[in-house]
Amino acid sequence: xxxxxxxxxAFGAILSTSMIFPVAVQGKAAFAAETAEQKAEKFISDMxxxxxxxxxNPNLTMAQKKARxxxxxxKSFDIKTIGRFALGIHWKNASDAEKEEYMDLFxxxxxDVYAHRFSEYNGQKFQIDSAKAxxxxxxLVSSRILPxxxxxxxxxxxxxxxxxxxxxxxxIDIIVEGISMSMTQRSDFAAVIQKGQGEVEYLLTExxxxx
Amino acid sequence: xxxxxGIKKNFKSSGQMVLxxxxxxxxVLTLSACATQDTSMTGGIADPxxxxxxxxxxxxxxADAVILKPIAKGYRAVVPKPARNGVRNxxxxxxxxxxxxxxxxxxxxxxAMNVVTRAMVNSLIGVGGLFDVAGYEGIxxxxxxxxxxxxxxxxxxxxxxxxxxxxxGSFRDYSGKVVDTVMDPLYWWLNNTDQExxxxxxTGTQIVSTREELLxxxxxxxxxxxxxxxxxxxxxxxNRAALVADQDKNDAFLQDIPDYDDEY
Numbered sequence: 001x002x003x004x005x006x007x008x009x010a011f012g013a014i015l016s017t018s019m020i021f022p023v024a025v026q027g028k029a030a031f032a033a034e035t036a037e038q039k040a041e042k043f044i045s046d047m048x049x050x051x052x053x054x055x056x057n058p059n060l061t062m063a064q065k066k067a068r069x070x071x072x073x074x075k076s077f078d079i080k081t082i083g084r085f086a087l088g089i090h091w092k093n094a095s096d097a098e099k100e101e102y103m104d105l106f107x108x109x110x111x112d113v114y115a116h117r118f119s120e121y122n123g124q125k126f127q128i129d130s131a132k133a134x135x136x137x138x139x140l141v142s143s144r145i146l147p148x149x150x151x152x153x154x155x156x157x158x159x160x161x162x163x164x165x166x167x168x169x170x171x172i173d174i175i176v177e178g179i180s181m182s183m184t185q186r187s188d189f190a191a192v193i194q195k196g197q198g199e200v201e202y203l204l205t206e207x208x209x210x211x
Numbered sequence: 212x213x214x215x216x217g218i219k220k221n222f223k224s225s226g227q228m229v230l231x232x233x234x235x236x237x238x239v240l241t242l243s244a245c246a247t248q249d250t251s252m253t254g255g256i257a258d259p260x261x262x263x264x265x266x267x268x269x270x271x272x273x274a275d276a277v278i279l280k281p282i283a284k285g286y287r288a289v290v291p292k293p294a295r296n297g298v299r300n301x302x303x304x305x306x307x308x309x310x311x312x313x314x315x316x317x318x319x320x321x322x323a324m325n326v327v328t329r330a331m332v333n334s335l336i337g338v339g340g341l342f343d344v345a346g347y348e349g350i351x352x353x354x355x356x357x358x359x360x361x362x363x364x365x366x367x368x369x370x371x372x373x374x375x376x377x378x379x380g381s382f383r384d385y386s387g388k389v390v391d392t393v394m395d396p397l398y399w400w401l402n403n404t405d406q407e408x409x410x411x412x413x414t415g416t417q418i419v420s421t422r423e424e425l426l427x428x429x430x431x432x433x434x435x436x437x438x439x440x441x442x443x444x445x446x447x448x449x450n451r452a453a454l455v456a457d458q459d460k461n462d463a464f465l466q467d468i469p470d471y472d473d474e475y
Contacts (some may be wrong), residue, residue: 029231051467078470078471080471081468081469081470081471082468084469084471085468085469111433113431113435116431116434117431117435119425120431124455130411134465135465135467137470138468140465151292153296161465161468163468163470166468172468173426173468177450177453178449178450178452178454178456179446179449179450179453180449182465182468183445183449183466184432184442184449185253185444187441187442187444187445188252188436188437188438188441188442188445189437190253190254190441191253191438191440191441192437192438192441195306195438202400202424203437207437210437
């Protein structure tokens with residue numbers, strides 16, 4: 001019994017040394033034309049750097065941050081696609097007037113919630129890991145937010161779902177540690193509409209309150 | 212020798228307990244298999260007890276605001292971050308036997324190897340698990356429990372349950388918690404050596420440590436939510452699915468997102 005335990009420990013020790021010092025093998029980047037994956041990585045990297053340059057800036061007021069975030073959103077996010085998804089099956093039943101007001105309120109809510117959420121950013125590092133095609137028209141860019149230099153803490157994995165449309169890239173979902181922001185938003189809205197007997201108008205009433 | 216005899220005797224009864232809890236969890240799971248419900252409106256999980264769950268959720272929110280959150284905030288204020296990380300690492304290290312058991316039951320040999328490596332490196336070099344040396348070297352911690360094991364075996368969540376003072380869960384995941392408890396050799400050792408109070412200390416520390424880690428995340432979720440209950444339910448289901456999928460967590464369940472300009 002003790003012998004087999006010792007053997008297992010020794011095996012584990014050998015294994016651990018080989019695993020702790022992995023040899024990094026990295027191919028040289030080809031000097032070919034930029035692939036779509038590389039474009040998606042660059043798109044997210046530029047967008048994140050732009051965002052982090054002002055969202056974590058303590059010299060800006062929240063109103064200033066929101067104004068700049070609104071611009072970033074218009075440029076880099078497909079807010080209409082996100083909004084439609086968040087409304088789920090109720091999108092079909094909504095009238096044109098409801099859709100229009102909903103989009104307006106939804107965007108305001110997103111600006112409010114996310115400007116606040118990202119203003120917590122404080123010296124962490126942002127790192128792009130990889131990008132790959134996802135479905136016919138989307139790319140999934142994986143990134144990590146690392147604790148500030150010299151500080152211990154855990155990495156937070158953030159994946160960006162990027163849609164290519166008319167040659168432009170736009171974010172359609174942010175997935176934090178496996179949790180999709182669009183999906184979560186949709187669950188929230190679905191519950192609100194259910195409480196309002198399936199009426200989209202009830203959600204609009206609620207959204208008006210938050211704005 | 213006397214002690215050994217005591218352990219042996221207790222192991223006999225522990226075997227019965229394990230069997231009992233397994234039986235309970237499987238009968239619960241059979242029950243849950245019957246309860247099929249359209250889950251598209253409830254974030255991907257059946258919620259037949261929604262009314263009761265919402266009541267318990269509200270109660271938990273109050274208890275959290277009055278007791279747990281202030282303690283977690285105090286813990287953050289008093290204990291510096293490196294020390295808090297040490298506490299978290301040590302708690303994770305103590306979970307190693309349960310992690311290993313579940314990795315093996317899931318047939319995840321690489322995962323099991325990682326658990327063994329992490330436990331050895333962190334216990335020996337990481338001063339009894341206070342420092343996550345292995346994680347720093349790229350062998351990262353992976354959360355495993357019997358609820359996930361059941362999921363790997365193909366068992367669904369069953370109904371969503373919000374338990375008093377324990378928070379969101381499902382029939383499957385709460386059954387898993389029972390099995391994890393009896394799977395833990397530390398549980399038996401402390402029980403057999405009359406040191407049960409350490410189990411309470413561990414659970415208490417675990418709760419405060421986890422709550423502290425979630426302070427900002429939960430505050431932000433609450434701030435952004437109209438229906439906080441539905442938001443947490445959705446986050447719970449997604450988080451569990453991501454844990455079950457281990458590495459490829461972020462792209463396993465990508466749902467198609469129709470474009471704004473698509474026909475419907």
